[in-house]
Amino acid sequence: MLYAMCLLLLVIGLYCVLVKKNMVKIIIGMAIMEYAVNLLLIMVGFRVGGQAPIVLPNRPLTVSVDPLPQALVLTAIVISLGTLALSVAVCIRIYEKYGTFDITEIRRLRG
């Protein structure tokens, strides 16, 4: 059930990318898809009654959650910031040239 809710979040983000006409809305849809994927990866590694994967001086690591998906997601979150910056730069450049955020208008104006 929790996995299905994450998939629903991914489908909402995909709907936003496919259907919406405003470029900033498309960027928001991409960000929602990235949140959904990161949540799903960490939920796969969850363990009921576990502890965070950090060793403390008086508590060795016996029952810990899976640290490998957390390593993957840490990298993915920072990369998503980089791609967001690049797509926002493209968006600003298109606005400077065409004067609108609407992707259907861009096709009709002079290229």
Next chain:
Amino acid sequence: MLIFYVLLAFVLIAALIAVETKDLLSSVICLGAAGFGGALMFLFLYAPDIAITQVVVEVLSLIILIRVTLSRDITTISGEREFFAVVVSVVLLASVFLAGTQIFTQFPEFGAPLFATASPETHASQYYVQNGLEQTGAANAVAAIILDYRGYDTLGEATVLFTSILGASVLLRKKARIGREDRP
């Protein structure tokens, strides 16, 4: 377990509002709310590293997005929708969703991952958890993984971040190159 359902419902509602609202600034703020809900969810899933990173990255991406939308003249979205395209997209996405839920029956049950009952020889996570402290000397198992056991991936990630920031800086230069039609 109830807290997971509550937080995921909050994130879903925030994402729905972000997608459907007509004002751009409201949808950016709802995206921020969804991100913070996700960071709380990471905290309850025993991933404090990820929660810290998600909160800070969320703040910076909110600043970048607000910078785009706030200083522009057009802050609302107009134009008619094409009804047929919307219906086809919704039907396709519903079938993708139904097909996806069939995959989740193959997953192990939520809360009992495979590595919990595995030996270190067959599952890498068990090996990293058991031998992380002596072999690398780091108490944080996630830091040991990303910088010692799988350091090559971190080098690739630093390269990707460098390239994307380089591309964005080049796009936002003040003086563009002279195009072919501008040359005398």
Next chain:
Amino acid sequence: MKGMTLIVKNVTRWVKILIFLFGVYITFFGHLSPGGGFAGGVILACSYVLLTLAMGRSAADENLPRSLAARLDCVGALLFLATALAGLLYGAAGFFFNFLHQRFLADKDTAFRLVSAGIIPVCNIAIALKVGASLFLIFLALSAFVPGPGDEVEE
């Protein structure tokens, strides 16, 4: 870009060094508690973004000029690569070899101390430099654009 009101400027003058210190703490203790280079670097960038938003771009330019930020970015990336390549001195399969821990510190009992875990703190510092400088540069580039098509770009 102009700054903000007087209250915001006075609060920023006290708060920005605390944010910077927090970023440095998260980076340096990345191998003992949650955090690491990525989160610490983004926090460092956020402190400079606060400085730019509150005091105006000219005040931030004296504090950290654009060329210095670009050079710090490159220094961070090269330091990370140099630390990885330095492991090659210890044999052919030594790319990213944690030579500081396995050769020099393994026989001492240095768990849970700040100076431990070999090249991991060094790599954390390099990554924090790189990520922080990159994100500050992209914020500067994005904020240099003024609204409207065909307008003059202020710089």
